[in-house]
Amino acid sequence: MRRTTYPSHVRGSKATAPISLTARVFLSAVIMSLIVTSATASTSPQFGGVLRFQISERVMTVDPRQWPSDSLRAAATERLASLVFDRLVRFDDHGVTQPALAVSWQHDAQAKRWQFHMREGVKFADGTQLTPEAAALSLQQSLGNEFDVSATSDSVVILADHSLPDLPAQLATGRYFIFHSAADGTLSGTGPFRVSEWPAGDGPAKVVLTANESCWAGRPFVDGIQITLGMELQKRANAIAFGQSDVVELPASQVRLVGQRGVRTASSDPVELFALQFDLARPAIQDARLREAISAAIDRASIADVVLQRQGVPAGGLMPNWLSGYAFLFPTALDLPRTRELLTATGREVSHAAPLVLVYDSGDEEARAIAERVAVNLKEAGIAVQLSAQTTGSASKPSAGDMRLVHQRIASPEIGVALPTLLASLGEPSAVLETPAQAYAAERAPIDSFRVIPLVHVSESYGLGPQVRDWMPPRWGGWLLEDVWLAPVPAPAAGGTTP
Amino acid sequence: MISGSIDKGVEFVFVPRMAGRSTPMTGIDRSNLSYRTILILFVLLAAPMAARSDTLEDSARELARKVAAALPTRDGVFIEVRNISSLAADEVSVVEQTLKRELQNQSVRAPANSTDVVIVRVTLSESIKSFLWAAEIGRGNGPQVVLLVVPRSSENQIVSNAMPVTLRSEKFWEGSQRILDATLANESGGGHLLLLLTQDGLQIRKVGSDVISIVQIPPGEFRMRDPGGAITQTENGITVTSVPWVCSVDLDGRILIECHKITESPPPGRVYESLKLLAMPGPKRVERGSQVTAVQSGCSSGGQLYLAAGTGDYTEPDTVLLFESTVVNGVIVEKRLSDLLHFAGPVIALQFAGTKPRAIVHNLQTGNYEAYHISITCEG
Numbered sequence: 067m068r069r070t071t072y073p074s075h076v077r078g079s080k081a082t083a084p085i086s087l088t089a090r091v092f093l094s095a096v097i098m099s100l101i102v103t104s105a106t107a108s109t110s111p112q113f114g115g116v117l118r119f120q121i122s123e124r125v126m127t128v129d130p131r132q133w134p135s136d137s138l139r140a141a142a143t144e145r146l147a148s149l150v151f152d153r154l155v156r157f158d159d160h161g162v163t164q165p166a167l168a169v170s171w172q173h174d175a176q177a178k179r180w181q182f183h184m185r186e187g188v189k190f191a192d193g194t195q196l197t198p199e200a201a202a203l204s205l206q207q208s209l210g211n212e213f214d215v216s217a218t219s220d221s222v223v224i225l226a227d228h229s230l231p232d233l234p235a236q237l238a239t240g241r242y243f244i245f246h247s248a249a250d251g252t253l254s255g256t257g258p259f260r261v262s263e264w265p266a267g268d269g270p271a272k273v274v275l276t277a278n279e280s281c282w283a284g285r286p287f288v289d290g291i292q293i294t295l296g297m298e299l300q301k302r303a304n305a306i307a308f309g310q311s312d313v314v315e316l317p318a319s320q321v322r323l324v325g326q327r328g329v330r331t332a333s334s335d336p337v338e339l340f341a342l343q344f345d346l347a348r349p350a351i352q353d354a355r356l357r358e359a360i361s362a363a364i365d366r367a368s369i370a371d372v373v374l375q376r377q378g379v380p381a382g383g384l385m386p387n388w389l390s391g392y393a394f395l396f397p398t399a400l401d402l403p404r405t406r407e408l409l410t411a412t413g414r415e416v417s418h419a420a421p422l423v424l425v426y427d428s429g430d431e432e433a434r435a436i437a438e439r440v441a442v443n444l445k446e447a448g449i450a451v452q453l454s455a456q457t458t459g460s461a462s463k464p465s466a467g468d469m470r471l472v473h474q475r476i477a478s479p480e481i482g483v484a485l486p487t488l489l490a491s492l493g494e495p496s497a498v499l500e501t502p503a504q505a506y507a508a509e510r511a512p513i514d515s516f517r518v519i520p521l522v523h524v525s526e527s528y529g530l531g532p533q534v535r536d537w538m539p540p541r542w543g544g545w546l547l548e549d550v551w552l553a554p555v556p557a558p559a560a561g562g563t564t565p
Numbered sequence: 566m567i568s569g570s571i572d573k574g575v576e577f578v579f580v581p582r583m584a585g586r587s588t589p590m591t592g593i594d595r596s597n598l599s600y601r602t603i604l605i606l607f608v609l610l611a612a613p614m615a616a617r618s619d620t621l622e623d624s625a626r627e628l629a630r631k632v633a634a635a636l637p638t639r640d641g642v643f644i645e646v647r648n649i650s651s652l653a654a655d656e657v658s659v660v661e662q663t664l665k666r667e668l669q670n671q672s673v674r675a676p677a678n679s680t681d682v683v684i685v686r687v688t689l690s691e692s693i694k695s696f697l698w699a700a701e702i703g704r705g706n707g708p709q710v711v712l713l714v715v716p717r718s719s720e721n722q723i724v725s726n727a728m729p730v731t732l733r734s735e736k737f738w739e740g741s742q743r744i745l746d747a748t749l750a751n752e753s754g755g756g757h758l759l760l761l762l763t764q765d766g767l768q769i770r771k772v773g774s775d776v777i778s779i780v781q782i783p784p785g786e787f788r789m790r791d792p793g794g795a796i797t798q799t800e801n802g803i804t805v806t807s808v809p810w811v812c813s814v815d816l817d818g819r820i821l822i823e824c825h826k827i828t829e830s831p832p833p834g835r836v837y838e839s840l841k842l843l844a845m846p847g848p849k850r851v852e853r854g855s856q857v858t859a860v861q862s863g864c865s866s867g868g869q870l871y872l873a874a875g876t877g878d879y880t881e882p883d884t885v886l887l888f889e890s891t892v893v894n895g896v897i898v899e900k901r902l903s904d905l906l907h908f909a910g911p912v913i914a915l916q917f918a919g920t921k922p923r924a925i926v927h928n929l930q931t932g933n934y935e936a937y938h939i940s941i942t943c944e945g
Binding site for chain 1: 694697699701710789879880
């Protein structure tokens with residue numbers, strides 16, 4: 067036992083009697099108990115092993131300076147980047163911002179000037195010390211020139227010309243990672259892993275990450291991760307079923323099927339939105355009554371239950387109820403009488419009207435299945451629809467059809483960030499949202515005018531191999547692979563026979 | 566000393582500065598850090614031991630007043646209440662009764678006949694952060710909506726009863742912060758203190774007050790993702806074990822008296838492999854997981870009693886049971902004495918340090934960490 071001495075003046079004014087012998091004996095028992103419970107653990111995590119992971123997206127880079135605009139690709143990039151980089155702040159399980167590389171923060175009365183006090187003693191994976199200057203440089207590149215980011219001796223200061231009440235929540239998601247760029251352009255982070263291999267090219271690729279032994283938040287439990295990017299669905303399903311992968315990403319429609327093959331699955335709360343968005347420049351759908359008729363004709367429950375195999379929930383609002391708390395206020399029920407009433411009111415000659423063109427992403431299997439179901443629903447209601455599969459790079463406004471099936475990822479567990487982000491990606495106006503009433507009003511605007519028709523919210527799902535332990539990401543999805551550990555493979559029975 | 570207060574438009578978040586430090590400290594660092602006692606004021610997000618029913622009743626009254634103010638008329642108002650949140654049936658009943666009573670106090674009257682009825686549909690919902698109650702006034706395409714955010718807190722008790730010994734748990738703290746241990750202590754002035762041990766230090770909260778002191782514990786050379794620690798009440802006061810330190814704390818002065826290093830820190834990584842396995846007594850007859858603690862109770866028939874948690878990982882609900890280990894003819898025999906005491910998440914720590922046994926639980930339903938006292942009652 068090594069004793070550390072301290073200056074007497076900081077020992078306090080009261081008697082500073084050393085710990086008595088009895089207490090030491092008792093404490094020894096406590097300490098041994100702590101060690102024992104760690105050492106003999108069957109529930110406590112164990113170190114070692116390489117986690118094999120397969121996902122569908124072909125993420126090209128985790129460089130925060132080259133962030134994709136598409137929300138689904140951005141989400142996949144963010145999941146990977148969070149293994150390598152940290153942010154100033156993070157979300158806890160309740161969606162509340164908590165310290166990460168910043169240990170405290172404060173802002174002025176207008177919330178235009180924010181000061182984040184940096185954690186000391188943190189190093190990037192390349193051995194460089196994390197400094198306020200390095201953090202400020204990272205954030206300036208991510209936030210852009212709209213913000214003035216500077217460093218003091220122990221903190222980062224962010225200035226804007228407008229109020230930023232949700233800045234910590236904004237910095238806890240997306241591209242706002244802290245990184246260090248070496249002279250050769252290599253990026254390093256302070257996260258639990260470092261990149262060992264990242265193949266170039268467009269096809270499937272195996273990325274190799276290695277545990278960051280000096281991570282300020284503790285070394286991850288696994289020694290490394292092999293993530294295969296761009297893997298086809300069928301190969302992923304087979305890989306998890308036959309033990310060739312420890313974790314695979316699954317589309318909602320496959321979760322039940324994979325589960326029936328004896329694979330353990332895990333799903334988040336609904337975090338993705340499928341919705342119809344109209345191109346109001348197209349004459350065919352400028353009548354709001356026709357758009358309302360379309361909304362009332364769609365059987366959202368069957369999309370959730372049948373197409374998505376109960377891995378989705380009907381959506382009347384843009385935000386899922388777990389995030390907003392008020393989504394139930396938006397109707398989702400099928401209402402064919404209302405559709406007929408509205409079609410009559412529009413004077414639309416069903417038999418003679420040209421079919422409406424519904425565009426969906428050709429690379430999105432779920433989008434195709436949902437688009438087909440929507441077309442069937444509308445046809446049953448007397449509205450002809452022609453499907454058009456197109457490659458979409460980003461969730462922009464529809465340009466080649468009367469309506470587009472958009473597939474968006476909820477960007478944050480903070481509605482003050484998630485809703486404006488989604489509205490912006492849909493080309494809808496937004497505002498600062500500080501109360502549920504403001505958020506509700508902002509969400510109602512595009513829905514009441516039927517510019518956007520929410521259809522279904524979908525969970526993020528994974529298949530888990532038998533060795534995977536402590537898979538416990540936040541309820542809004544994502545990964546916490548630094549907390550995952552691999553249970554040892556049981557040794558085969560000696561002798562090879564069973565009595 | 567740093568102090569701050571919640572001010573209109575100004576947010577101040579404090580977290581101990583040296584948390585997670587991974588590089589060796591200098592002597593100057595130690596003197597500056599180790600005995601720095603910080604007093605802060607803040608509003609508790611999840612107030613410990615909050616009276617949940619009071620919160621619900623207060624919120625129901627507030628919603629009633631908002632609804633009354635928004636009603637087009639105070640005559641012929643019909644109230645419907647439905648619950649789609651995690652509130653229990655008895656809590657919903659309390660809310661509904663309070664809501665209707667307060668509406669009556671606001672001179673809102675129920676319909677005398679079926680004509681000219683104003684329907685108010687109240688839905689008790691929740692988001693990730695709070696309960697959200699909505700009142701829809703009127704029907705049709707455009708009902709007026711009144712929204713009320715209700716803070717979330719909870720209080721419950723889990724009881725197990727069957728075998729020779731009954732285990733009961735009583736929650737005495739809940740919050741979003743990960744704690745290693747928690748206990749209640751008496752202040753020399755007569756007050757009660759809630760002590761919460763985190764990886765960064767010991768929080769001392771005066772019960773019934775928002776005043777919190779934080780006594781920082783020196784960080785280890787590296788930070789562990791599955792840390793352990795314990796609070797021990799000794800004749801000299803409070804002793805805190807937070808590997809690799811054991812520190813004595815002066816509760817009245819809210820200061821750290823001294824710290825000793827209990828062991829050389831294992832190197833980063835492979836922490837568990839670097840420790841020699843220390844076998845629990847006897848063959849492992851009673852199924853148990855990593856959390857086991859010896860306890861003292863009059864229920865013993867001569868052997869040593871142990872509380873033990875289950876064998877799942879941190880993604881599963883957990884249980885605690887009591888078993889007795891005795892030596893019979895030179896062989897250690899284990900006997901289970903209690904039924905399973907169930908928890909809504911993994912038991913991440915079981916402690917018995919001279920007072921009542923305590924369980925620290927990560928509730929998977931709420932995401933909160935919870936501290937329970939476990940009482941052991943002999944049957945018959």
